[in-house]
Amino acid sequence: MNQTVSLSETLGRGELIGGHRPWPRAVVTPEIWQELAIGLGKRVYTLLGLWGEPENVNLALFQEASGEIGVASLNCPDGGFPSLGHVCPPAQRLERALADLFGLQPLTGPDARPWLDHGRWPIRHPLGAAQTRSGPADPYPFLTAEGESLHQIPVGPVHAGIIEPGHFRFTANGETVVRLEERLGYVHKGIETLLRGATLDSAARLAGRVSGDSSVAYALAFARAVEAACGIAVPERALWLRALLAELERLANHFGDVGAVCNDAAFSLMQAHCAVLRERVLRASATCFGHRLLMDRIAPGGVTTDLPAEGQPLLHKLVVDLRRQFKPLIELYDNTASLQDRTVATGVLNSELARQFGAGGYVGRASGRNFDARRMPGYPPYDRLRFEVPVLSAGDVDARVWIRIHEVGQSLALIEEILDRLPSGPIRADLPPVCGPGEGMALVEGFRGDILVWLRLAADGAVERCHLRDPSWFQWPLLEAVIEGNIVADFPLCNKSFNCSYSGHDL
Secondary structure, three states: OOOOHHHHHHHHOOEEEEOOOOOOOOOOOOOHHHEEEHHHHEOOOOEEEEEEEEOOOEEEEEEEEOOOOEEEEEEOOOOEEOOOOOOOOOHHHHHHHHHHHOOOOOOOOOOOOOOOOOOOOHHHHHHHHOOOOOOOOOOOEEEOOOOEEEEEEEEEOOOOOOOOOOOOEEEOOEEEEEEEEOOOOOOOOOOOHHOOOOOHHHHHHHHHOHHHHHHHHHHHHHHHHHHHHOOOOOOOOHHHHHHHHHHHHHHHHHHHHHHHHHOOOOOHHHHHHHHHHHHHHHHHHHHHHHHHHOOEEEEEEEOOOOOOHHHHHHHHHHHHHHHHHHHHHHHHHHHHHHHHHOOOOOOOOHHHHHHHHOOOOOHOOOOOOOOHHHHHHOOOHHHHOOOOOOOOOOHHHHHHHHHHHHHHHHHHHHHHHHHOOOOOOOOOOOOOOOOOOEEEEEEEEOOOOEEEEEEEEEEOOOOOEEEEEEOOOOOOOOHHHHHHEHHHHHHHHHHHHHHHHHHHHOO
């Protein structure tokens, strides 16, 4: 694979699809598909997404060297496609989900087990050539581990706390974890089916509810994909308000996560204080924008709620108070020996795995992967804002906490700058009477990492197809890797330091 060949050149050898914005999409031959697979295996490309349609598969790629993004589509007339899973492990679960939903089989794939389909659906392949299910599904075959004195510990899918369902199968030697295998999919909601045929307003509301803690990020990604497909210019004030909403969401989640990690290390004092800071952000969000989680504040064309006159001084004061109150908590975290003993050198994710899986957010940046969608590919107004992307290399629970701590500081500074430079003017552009046909894609930085949305609009402006990809797709498998060699009691700590989304993953 020639690493000097750009992604756009390779896609240009296929049949480019007109009206796909802002990055190219091309229908490629099986030979070009194999070339792209080799590039994935050699890390020339990073996997951004893999999703299906009834008769083809779509592969979104990022070429870091050139900064290019593109989509390759492969027709599957015989109901199968060459698997990427052998050379690109992060593609394996996406291939399994694609097979469950569309019935398109990854040929010679390394793992043919179902993923989202637990045998409870009345039909198989609901988004493809649907088939009535005949009889109960076979028991799920978990992977085995061999050796003396090994035992298994099944955990979930129902958990003791008020959290979403997921099953974790531990194989351990005494207290040391030899293998962890996850089974997810319990909160599959059929999002792609619900989006099909929806109006833009209805689809925007649903997109903002895929993963409730990332409502702003998902709504922003969906809106930007629609705006790309339709060529809509968003007013300047709306762009800056979107960034303000995104940073408020990032703040609330990072405060909550820092406290929760400390609580899982039996240091509940930090959780109590961090919960207060998170609550202050949520209350300020409700006061300024009418919703604690900022749902339905972003829509195609702009935002639906303006910042009131009293909101600017209120948020300025909030930033000052949060910065003052968070500083002693950082010192408390850093100077508590018993807490450091639990987080330092626990659950280490090495940089090679982080790059191979394209891990985003604090998971990737704590392991040396310097990627933030606000910078690359970038989107307004972040191209005019001053901020740093913190990157560490230790890759342990402690590093994932410190990335969050540093990002809190950056978000506080960004909120101040946005408030000081907030332009006046309208907050939403008028949409054309019929927004379509067209195809659009967007990549947006949520608090967990990059969220991808791809959609196709029909001639009447309704959503024809829409795929949403949560960063957790590439983070959940890495949790399996980092727990190996750690003790069972450290799993909650490692799990919370990742804080992957069940709902965003299961779709």
